[in-house]
Amino acid sequence: MLNRMHDEGHNTTAVVISWTLCLRSLCTRQKQAKSREFVKKERSGLRQMACSVLFHCPCLNPPTDPPPPPSQASSSTSNHPLHTLFFCEECDAIRCDRCVSVEVSAYHCPNCLFEVPSASVRAEKNRCTNTLSVVPSDPPGLTWDTQSSSISLGAINEPPFLLFCNFCRWDSSELGIKFDKPTGLAAQLQRHEDSAPEMLEFERLKEHFATYLRAQQSSSATSQQSQPHHRSHHTSLTVATAAASSALARDIPGVSKHRRKDKDRGAGIDKEELPIYKSRIESASLGTLGLGADEEDVEFLKKLDTENGIEDVARLEQRWTGSWQGSIHSRDLRPLRMPLHSKKSKRCPVCRHILIKPEQKTQSVRYKIKLVAANYLPSIVPLFPSLTPQGLTAAQKKALSTKGSTMSVDEGIDHPLVSMHAGRTYPFQLAFTNPLYDPIHVKLSVQRQSLPSTSSSGTTDSGSTKKVPPNFAINLPTSSFPISAYAEAWEYEDEDEEEMLLDDEALAIGGSGISSSNNTGSRKGKGGSSSANIGVIERKANVTVVGGEVVVGKEGRGDVKFNMMVSYTYRSDEPSQTTSIKGEGKTRTAASEMKTFSFWVVVHLGGIIVRDREKDRDRERGSEENPREG
Amino acid sequence: MPLLPPIWYIKAEFIETDTGNKVSRKATIAGPQNIILGGKTIISNGAIIRGDLRRTGPGHAVVISLGRYCVVGEGCVVRPPYKTYRGNFNYYPMKIGDHVHIGAGSVVEAASIGNHVEIGKNCIIGKFTIIKDCAKIEDNTILPPNTVVPALVRFGGAPGVFVEDLPESTQEMVEQYTKQYYTRFQPLEQA
Ligand SMILES: [Zn+2]
Ligand SMILES: [Zn+2]
Ligand SMILES: [Zn+2]
Numbered sequence: 001m002l003n004r005m006h007d008e009g010h011n012t013t014a015v016v017i018s019w020t021l022c023l024r025s026l027c028t029r030q031k032q033a034k035s036r037e038f039v040k041k042e043r044s045g046l047r048q049m050a051c052s053v054l055f056h057c058p059c060l061n062p063p064t065d066p067p068p069p070p071s072q073a074s075s076s077t078s079n080h081p082l083h084t085l086f087f088c089e090e091c092d093a094i095r096c097d098r099c100v101s102v103e104v105s106a107y108h109c110p111n112c113l114f115e116v117p118s119a120s121v122r123a124e125k126n127r128c129t130n131t132l133s134v135v136p137s138d139p140p141g142l143t144w145d146t147q148s149s150s151i152s153l154g155a156i157n158e159p160p161f162l163l164f165c166n167f168c169r170w171d172s173s174e175l176g177i178k179f180d181k182p183t184g185l186a187a188q189l190q191r192h193e194d195s196a197p198e199m200l201e202f203e204r205l206k207e208h209f210a211t212y213l214r215a216q217q218s219s220s221a222t223s224q225q226s227q228p229h230h231r232s233h234h235t236s237l238t239v240a241t242a243a244a245s246s247a248l249a250r251d252i253p254g255v256s257k258h259r260r261k262d263k264d265r266g267a268g269i270d271k272e273e274l275p276i277y278k279s280r281i282e283s284a285s286l287g288t289l290g291l292g293a294d295e296e297d298v299e300f301l302k303k304l305d306t307e308n309g310i311e312d313v314a315r316l317e318q319r320w321t322g323s324w325q326g327s328i329h330s331r332d333l334r335p336l337r338m339p340l341h342s343k344k345s346k347r348c349p350v351c352r353h354i355l356i357k358p359e360q361k362t363q364s365v366r367y368k369i370k371l372v373a374a375n376y377l378p379s380i381v382p383l384f385p386s387l388t389p390q391g392l393t394a395a396q397k398k399a400l401s402t403k404g405s406t407m408s409v410d411e412g413i414d415h416p417l418v419s420m421h422a423g424r425t426y427p428f429q430l431a432f433t434n435p436l437y438d439p440i441h442v443k444l445s446v447q448r449q450s451l452p453s454t455s456s457s458g459t460t461d462s463g464s465t466k467k468v469p470p471n472f473a474i475n476l477p478t479s480s481f482p483i484s485a486y487a488e489a490w491e492y493e494d495e496d497e498e499e500m501l502l503d504d505e506a507l508a509i510g511g512s513g514i515s516s517s518n519n520t521g522s523r524k525g526k527g528g529s530s531s532a533n534i535g536v537i538e539r540k541a542n543v544t545v546v547g548g549e550v551v552v553g554k555e556g557r558g559d560v561k562f563n564m565m566v567s568y569t570y571r572s573d574e575p576s577q578t579t580s581i582k583g584e585g586k587t588r589t590a591a592s593e594m595k596t597f598s599f600w601v602v603v604h605l606g607g608i609i610v611r612d613r614e615k616d617r618d619r620e621r622g623s624e625e626n627p628r629e630g
Numbered sequence: 631m632p633l634l635p636p637i638w639y640i641k642a643e644f645i646e647t648d649t650g651n652k653v654s655r656k657a658t659i660a661g662p663q664n665i666i667l668g669g670k671t672i673i674s675n676g677a678i679i680r681g682d683l684r685r686t687g688p689g690h691a692v693v694i695s696l697g698r699y700c701v702v703g704e705g706c707v708v709r710p711p712y713k714t715y716r717g718n719f720n721y722y723p724m725k726i727g728d729h730v731h732i733g734a735g736s737v738v739e740a741a742s743i744g745n746h747v748e749i750g751k752n753c754i755i756g757k758f759t760i761i762k763d764c765a766k767i768e769d770n771t772i773l774p775p776n777t778v779v780p781a782l783v784r785f786g787g788a789p790g791v792f793v794e795d796l797p798e799s800t801q802e803m804v805e806q807y808t809k810q811y812y813t814r815f816q817p818l819e820q821a
């Protein structure tokens with residue numbers, strides 16, 4: 001694929017990429033498959049290999065409850081990296097991509113980058129009229145520029161024209177598709193699409209429900225005024241969904257009884273009055289879809305065994321987005337017009353306030369409104385002091401420097417997961433960065449590992465109910481600690497930090513509610529701790545590093561992963577408010593203008609290496625069959 | 631952030647310019663008069679930048695321009711795209727924005743790369759590719775010539791295809807990362 005050639009004349013290395021690679025041939029297919037597998041593995045690997053602090057969105061469990069322990073599978077769905085989360089000021093709560101409601105604010109083609117007005121989106125069936133994608137034999141997503149990809153049969157610039165792929169040399173004569181002119185191929189293709197059976201069926205369905213939908217729309221127009229946030233596009237969608245589900249309810253016995261409450265909403269025409277829908281194609285005539293045609297299928301299957309035979313099967317990715325069961329033969333696949341992408345606005349699911357509103361312009365990365373959690377909550381980065389190269393020898397540094405190369409944002413910041421031995425204690429650090437223009441005080445409390453009645457904490461999957469000692473204990477400072485305010489200057493001044501730090505001490509918030517006196521929820525390790533590691537380690541700019549310890553139990557096993565509640569107290573702009581509106585994960589100190597916001601995070605530091613003694617025991621168990629052991 | 635460990639380089643191996651660019655002496659910079667570096671940009675060991683492949687004709691011509699806080703990784707090849715148009719073979723200029731990191735071993739022949747773009751290791755970015763702002767190209771991706779990568783998406787695979795939309799805070803994330811990276815990139819006097 002890539003030939004590095006030595007260019008004699010210039011005495012430098014020139015690189016020539018030859019794109020004669022045929023994406024249809026099996027060899028590249030395998031390469032592709034491999035590299036994709038590799039990418040996938042690497043992507044998931046990164047997530048597993050790094051120490052992480054994930055932030056909890058309370059949308060899946062009641063806000064008053066603590067999150068489920070991280071050893072439970074259900075916990076993984078509600079913890080997210082900070083930079084993917086949103087923050088609703090109105091509700092004073094964290095929101096995530098799973099719970100926000102999403103609206104399309106603009107459509108565009110990801111290839112030619114034209115914005116498509118929503119009026120034509122419907123007419124053109126959500127696809128671009130300029131670009132084609134998914135050449136039948138190409139991997140899905142590969143795009144195709146219609147300008148450069150048409151060739152003329154016969155004389156130059158004389159009809160008929162064919163579509164021609166620059167990558168794999170496929171042309172549309174295989175499908176019997178020819179064009180009258182070399183421009184507007186996508187539009188010409190749409191004519192083909194429009195006569196496809198699924199399109200005809202869909203048109204028929206729409207016609208069937210037309211009267212019902214119209215009635216719904218006019219009746220919902222009145223109710224719409226009471227809900228100003230709904231856009232008409234959105235409403236019509238809901239109506240369509242309701243209509244579809246009503247048809248479903250009638251046809252499937254038992255479903256209809258769940259529908260009663262819908263009925264009150266849907267004033268106007270009663271769904272029961274709609275005539276029964278008859279599809280264009282009788283299900284008896286479905287032979288062509290694989291239910292009949294036995295001999296042909298047998299032939300097809302036989303061919304699969306031959307070399308490259310698998311090429312004849314259309315891959316799942318190429319088929320499963322179709323709304324109609326298509327042919328399984330790759331030769332029947334058709335080029336499709338490029339599916340459109342969209343820019344999305346996001347709203348708080350509770351109060352409907354806008355959290356994300358992108359600028360209209362297609363490729364702009366700016367937002368008119370962008371309420372992301374990273375601007376409200378302190379970020380938390382786990383560090384292992386033993387792994388940070390501070391006291392390095394020159395030789396070690398040299399080794400590092402030759403190894404050093406660019407890392408991705410994902411991997412660059414995190415330490416790899418740490419392997420810990422049972423029965424030992426490991427110091428770790430958490431670096432908190434304050435994004436607010438005011439100093440904050442942070443207080444941590446670690447969720448208890450062993451819970452009553454459930455099989456204790458960790459990943460011990462022995463379903464026994466007897467009390468098992470926790471796999472590990474976490475010691476962190478129980479008193480609150482300060483983090484200085486964020487200032488633009490931090491980014492530019494690397495040296496003059498000392499004096500600004502001094503100011504900050506004076507700014508520290510006056511003592512009552514947040515002093516270190518209350519030790520609630522703290523769980524000191526039974527053995528006591530070598531307290532030198534625990535407490536504030538370093539303060540620099542708007543970053544405070546606190547130290548903690550993992551005490552791994554003698555019988556510990558599994559992941560060192562725990563829930564931690566982070567509460568931070570900040571000075572609010574508004575004077576003391578009345579009371580909270582909806583108390584999601586939030587408590588307000590009523591007395592002053594100091595406010596406290598609490599949220600949960602799950603900290604993943606590493607895994608416990610099972611003790612050697614256990615291994616020995618395993619070995620013994622393994623050799624029990626040996627008669628000498630008795 | 632001052633807390634992350636430094637990324638050391640051997641002082642004698644790099645030239646630092648007035649605007650803070652750090653260019654490895656082990657990199658091949660061909661036609662430097664045709665190359666613009668925006669400042670605080672790092673050209674790593676073994677990188678090859680072909681400013682010499684310029685449009686035919688008299689006078690100066692900018693062949694490759696890189697913005698601020700960029701990194702061209704080790705062993706990368708950055709060379710302008712070319713094509714034969716109406717019988718004339720020509721090279722076309724390449725423009726790379728600010729905060730763009732190109733991973734080690736990648737080959738780039740793009741027409742334009744926006745701001746806050748991350749290109750992974752061992753990628754091939756085909757001729758006349760256009761990569762918009764805040765896009766991310768995964769490691770080992772191959773983008774065929776003329777590929778368009780829209781803003782705020784992740785592309786991956788061979789050939790590279792759309793994988794997912796990126797979060798709204800991508801710009802800040804990447805900017806913070808590239809600035810940190812420059813700060814962490816520290817000289818080491820050789821013993
Ligand atoms: Zn959520
Ligand atoms: Zn398009
Ligand atoms: Zn092709």
Ligand SMILES: [Zn+2]
Binds near residue numbers: 091092348349353
């Ligand atoms: Zn809200």
